[in-house]
Amino acid sequence: MIETPYLLFLGDAPDQLAAKVAIGIRDWRPENAVGQLRLEGCGADLGLTDLTLEQGLEAGAKTLVIGVANRGGVISAAWKEVLIKALEMGYDLASGLHNLLREEGDLVAAAQVNGGTLHDVRIPNVQYPIANGKPRSGKRCLAVGTDCSVGKMYTAMAMDAAMRERGLKSTFRATGQTGILITGSGVPLDAVIADFMAGAVEYLTPDNDEDHWDMIEGQGSIFHVSYSGVTMALIHGGQPDALILCHEPTREHMRGLPGFKLPSLEALRDLALELAKVSNPACQVVGVSINTQHLNDEEAKAYCAEVEARMGLPTVDPYRHGADRLVDALASI
Amino acid sequence: MIETPYLLFLGDAPDQLAAKVAIGIRDWRPENAVGQLRLEGCGADLGLTDLTLEQGLEAGAKTLVIGVANRGGVISAAWKEVLIKALEMGYDLASGLHNLLREEGDLVAAAQVNGGTLHDVRIPNVQYPIANGKPRSGKRCLAVGTDCSVGKMYTAMAMDAAMRERGLKSTFRATGQTGILITGSGVPLDAVIADFMAGAVEYLTPDNDEDHWDMIEGQGSIFHVSYSGVTMALIHGGQPDALILCHEPTREHMRGLPGFKLPSLEALRDLALELAKVSNPACQVVGVSINTQHLNDEEAKAYCAEVEARMGLPTVDPYRHGADRLVDALASI
Numbered sequence: 001m002i003e004t005p006y007l008l009f010l011g012d013a014p015d016q017l018a019a020k021v022a023i024g025i026r027d028w029r030p031e032n033a034v035g036q037l038r039l040e041g042c043g044a045d046l047g048l049t050d051l052t053l054e055q056g057l058e059a060g061a062k063t064l065v066i067g068v069a070n071r072g073g074v075i076s077a078a079w080k081e082v083l084i085k086a087l088e089m090g091y092d093l094a095s096g097l098h099n100l101l102r103e104e105g106d107l108v109a110a111a112q113v114n115g116g117t118l119h120d121v122r123i124p125n126v127q128y129p130i131a132n133g134k135p136r137s138g139k140r141c142l143a144v145g146t147d148c149s150v151g152k153m154y155t156a157m158a159m160d161a162a163m164r165e166r167g168l169k170s171t172f173r174a175t176g177q178t179g180i181l182i183t184g185s186g187v188p189l190d191a192v193i194a195d196f197m198a199g200a201v202e203y204l205t206p207d208n209d210e211d212h213w214d215m216i217e218g219q220g221s222i223f224h225v226s227y228s229g230v231t232m233a234l235i236h237g238g239q240p241d242a243l244i245l246c247h248e249p250t251r252e253h254m255r256g257l258p259g260f261k262l263p264s265l266e267a268l269r270d271l272a273l274e275l276a277k278v279s280n281p282a283c284q285v286v287g288v289s290i291n292t293q294h295l296n297d298e299e300a301k302a303y304c305a306e307v308e309a310r311m312g313l314p315t316v317d318p319y320r321h322g323a324d325r326l327v328d329a330l331a332s333i
Numbered sequence: 334m335i336e337t338p339y340l341l342f343l344g345d346a347p348d349q350l351a352a353k354v355a356i357g358i359r360d361w362r363p364e365n366a367v368g369q370l371r372l373e374g375c376g377a378d379l380g381l382t383d384l385t386l387e388q389g390l391e392a393g394a395k396t397l398v399i400g401v402a403n404r405g406g407v408i409s410a411a412w413k414e415v416l417i418k419a420l421e422m423g424y425d426l427a428s429g430l431h432n433l434l435r436e437e438g439d440l441v442a443a444a445q446v447n448g449g450t451l452h453d454v455r456i457p458n459v460q461y462p463i464a465n466g467k468p469r470s471g472k473r474c475l476a477v478g479t480d481c482s483v484g485k486m487y488t489a490m491a492m493d494a495a496m497r498e499r500g501l502k503s504t505f506r507a508t509g510q511t512g513i514l515i516t517g518s519g520v521p522l523d524a525v526i527a528d529f530m531a532g533a534v535e536y537l538t539p540d541n542d543e544d545h546w547d548m549i550e551g552q553g554s555i556f557h558v559s560y561s562g563v564t565m566a567l568i569h570g571g572q573p574d575a576l577i578l579c580h581e582p583t584r585e586h587m588r589g590l591p592g593f594k595l596p597s598l599e600a601l602r603d604l605a606l607e608l609a610k611v612s613n614p615a616c617q618v619v620g621v622s623i624n625t626q627h628l629n630d631e632e633a634k635a636y637c638a639e640v641e642a643r644m645g646l647p648t649v650d651p652y653r654h655g656a657d658r659l660v661d662a663l664a665s666i
Contacts, residue, residue, distance in 0.1 A: 131559040133590045190528040197527050197562045222565075225612045226464040229530045229566035236558035257466045260611075274604065278593075279558045 002094045002119050002184040004032045006065040007056035008046065011079050012039045013068040019044035021096060022067025024182045028157050028172075032184070034059035036067075039078055044068065053086055063119070065181055066095040075104060083107060087116045094119035096177030121180040122188050124200070131198035131237050133279060138208030141330060142240035143218040143289065144272045146262045148227060148255045150248040151291035151319070152218035153179055158323035159244070159330075160215040166327070169212035173204050175234065179217045189219055190230055197230065201237025213330065216240065222271055223263045224254055235272065239280040241333050243272055244326060245313075248291040249303055265311060286329040288315040335427045335452050335517040337365045339398040340389035341379065344412055345372045346401040352377035354429060355400025357515045361490050365517070367392035369400075372411055377401065386419050396452070398514055399428040408437060416440060420449045427452035429510030454513040455521050457533070464531035464570050466612060471541030474663060475573035476551040476622065477605045479595045481560060481588045483581040484624035484652070485551035486512055488659070491651035492577070493548040495660045502545035506537050508567065512550045522552055523563055530563065534570025546663065549573065555604055556596045557587055568605065572613040574666050576605055577659060578646075581624040582636055598644060619662040621648040 008022045016023070025033050026046045035051035038044070051059060064086040070079070075097070083093055083101075087110040093101055101107050101118040111118050141159065143152035156172055157179075163170035172179070174186025187200045205214045216238050220227030245268050254260035263271075269285050276283040288307055292300035300320055308315040314325040341355040349356070358366050359379045368384035371377070384392060397419040403412070408430070416426055416434075420443040428434050434451040435441060444451050474492065476485035489505055490512075496503035505512070507519025520537045522530060538547045549571050553560030578601050587593035596604075602618050609616040621640055625633035633653055641648040647658040 130589075133558040133593060135592075190526075192527050193523075194525050194527060194530050194563045194566070195523040195560065198559055222608075223611055225466040225569035226531055227528065228569050228608075228611075229562040229564075230527045231562075232555075232565035233527070233562035236561050256463075259468075260466060271607065275555075275561075278556055278561075 002181070003062035003092055004184055005034050005061055006032050006063050006094070007051060007053070007061040007091070008033050008036045008048065008067040009064050009082065010036055010038045010042050010044045010046070010068050011066070011070070012041045013044040015043045016045070019046065019068045021178050021181050022046055022065070024178050025065065025067060028161070028182050034061045037064070037082070039082070053082070053089055053091070057089060057091070061091065063092040063094050066093070066097060067181070070097055075099060080106065084110045087111050087114050090114065090116065092117040092119065094121060094181060096121050096181055098122065121177045122191055124188055124192050126203070128187070128192060128196040128200035128203050130195065131202050136202070136205070136207045136239065137210055138212045138214065139241045139330070139333065140205055140214045140216060140238055141242040141244065142216045142234060142238045143244045143246050144231065144235070144268065145218060145221045145246040146223060146265065146268050147221050147248065147251060148224055150246045151289060152246045155244055155246055155289040155318055155323070155326070156215040156217045158318035159326050162323040162327045163213060163215070169209055171212070171214055173214045173216045175201070175204070175217045175219050189234065190227070194229070197233030198237030201234055205238055218246070221254075222275065223268070224257070225260070226256065232275065235275050236279045240276055240283055241280060242284055242286045242330055243276060244287050244289050245269055245272070245285060246289045246291070250294040265307065269311070284333060285313065286333065287326040288313050289326065290315060290317045292317040292320055335514070336395035336425055337517055338367050338394055339365050339396050339427070340384060340386070340394040340424070341366050341369045341381065341400040342397050342415065343369055343371045343375050343377045343379070344399070344401050344403070345374045346377040348376045349378070352379065352401045354511050354514050355379055355398070357511050358398065358400060361494070361515050365515075367394045370397070370415070372415070386415070386422055386424070390422060390424075394424065396425040396427050399426070399430060400514070403430055408432060413439065417443045420444050420447050423447065423449065425450040425452065427454060427514060429454045429514055431455065454510045455524055457521055457525055459536070461520070461525060461529040461533040461536050463528060464535050469535070469538070469540045469572060470543055471545045471547065472574045472663075472666065473538055473547045473549060473571055474575040474577065475549045475567060475571045476577045476579050477564065477568070477601065478551060478554045478579040479556060479598065479601050480554050480581065480584060481557050483579045484622060485579045488577055488579055488622040488651055488656070489548040489550045491656035492659050495656040496546060496548070499660070502542055504545070504547055506547045506549045508534070508537070508550045508552050522567070523560070527562070530566030531570030534567055538571055551579070555608065556601070557590070558593070559589065565608065568608050569612045573609055573616055574613060575617055575619045575663055576609060577620050577622050578602055578605070578618060579622045579624070583627040598640065602644070617666060618646065619666065620659040621646050622659065623648060623650045625650040625653055
């Protein structure tokens, strides 16, 4: 668990795109962010109040979150100065960077001296169990995709938000570093040792109230040969009661795999459901989430209508149209 | 790569069963074993010449292989004495134990002083790539199972041996610690970080002669919820041209999962083939390997005949009947 609220460190991010993690926190857990801290030359602006470390503390911040990708995989001297000062002032640090905080001697020393914690969310800090496959109480929904990066995290986040707005019981369950930083906890599934993947997902989605839903962030795709093992562990470890199919209709080949065409939504539906039924025979496919960012309003509407007619499942872009119809679809389970 | 030949250390193994790794080496790579070294009270006997460390060296041994499971996860003082002496005499050590050689300070020190290598084969020692899915030259055969521990390693080993007996090009590709110790190399797949599993399998089975077969050791089962992610990575990373279905007909539930029934061979055939075609559209299911250890000769023969008639695929127990008919089935690919 990362202590909230956060002060969001944007460093010298060249542009808004580099601040993806911070944007996610602002959009999905605005109550977790007291403000932003930018260095000279920062090209990103979240529209939050600019705060110094001192002002952040006064506003109640517990953790300085590195909400930005760094350049060239090196934590620069300019960043270091701020990070060390933050530790000296009593902040914890949290990061999803590839180069780990815990591998920087000066940060480790400053954390030890000041009793701060370094959260490297790419690295598991729990010894996960082997999955046991035992049915768990409560309900679980998993977003599965025709490909990587088609909006699975967004879909689960949006459904979780819509559930909670209705006063229903729901928890977003993060399985990647962005989701973990946004919510403060989760499992960095792609960094877990193979034998413990499904067990990590069981650990992430434990017994719960019968009317509680876990909205599990998907990873990879069962059709993406680089990462399908991770997806498989999510499907079997997550024991989903409901699957949401996620798709980006303009993509010409699987992400990073020029030789591989995307599967149809029908192929995803059939294969994911067959696999899911191994761990939960009652699993159902309940809806379709389309990432329409490369379509105009007209095209997006037409595409969703076409898929909905073809597949007989509520089909929306939760970013454009809201997630309400997907949440409605859970009511029947 | 572990240097061969080996002297096989049986320690104080309580019985033959505890010496499973050493038995595998004796059975599959007898040329790799110059003899066995047993301590007082050892209840295992491979029928190899009993040698001291000195005699092992004279016979050409390069590596002392711990061919036995230890008790309680502790390397005892009695073992330590022998292992340190071996390092001092110039042996390397190799082990598949859960408690690692490299975590024993006195072994590390002795290895450093004497220039020896400690091989912990449960732990990857390579930074594997992310899988790229590119087609590779040469042919690959993967054993897939209805469950864990149904004879997948044995099947691949037996097919590899039969291929080489015929003068055909074949390499057994180990994916678990026993196979790695037997052959001296491989990938400990269940210990690989999730994101790199499929890449590790690609690394293990690189481009080769067009008439060369990799016989890939399977792991887990696509129907075993604890380990299916590992199996998935093998199917997609291995790009198999041929699948062999493996089954143990007397098992009452999935290994370690009392609530889960075994799938039918037909269900395994259909699902494994569908998944395999994602990475290799030409993949075929070519045969069935039955582990008949709990059947008598009559029952074993009848069971295989029944499956063969039902599925239209050559069906044998390679341990009882030899692997020749499975190897014959590869000829058509």
